[in-house]
Amino acid sequence: MASQEIETLTAALARLPGLGPRSARRAVLWLIKRREGALVQLLEALDAVRDGLVECQTCGNVDTSDPCGICADPRRDQRSLCVVEDVADLWALDRSRLFAGRYHVLGGRLSALDGVRPEDLTIGKLIERVNQGGIDEVVLAMNATLEGQTTAHYIAERLESYPIRLTQLAHGLPVGGELDYLDEGTLAQALRARRPMG
């Protein structure tokens, strides 16, 4: 029987996305064997994340500054806004280096099943950003899931009356595909071939 400390750490790790109890236990044992090395590095990295990261009040990105590095970068095209579900999607798209504009993180997707309503996401804030003007194009880069597409259509409706170009990632994204699982080539292609929302 493992000690309480090990049980507590295993339970905490098992809650991470993609990890279950078995992988969590393996990770804990692996770390225990590396108490002076990998474990110290992990502790320092966790500390740095806890103390050093903030949410950008403009776009919802997570960075060391608010506004984040992307929002504060004057070389970024301010007229182009890419809407994503989660921060992980923003990072995936930005790794492709194909989008030179700025982002808006919704904080999830509409879901009747999970009870996620428009007011639970940052859709109101998005409308506000568009309403302030200076934006020519909004790219809806939702995941190719049913809920992602429902979210995209809902936002398209809300933005219908604004004089902007509304586009979405090209189909060819695998159905059910989550952006942050796609390789950069596929993502870049979907972005390059983006088409009018319809």
Ligand SMILES: [Zn+2]
């Ligand atoms: Zn930002």
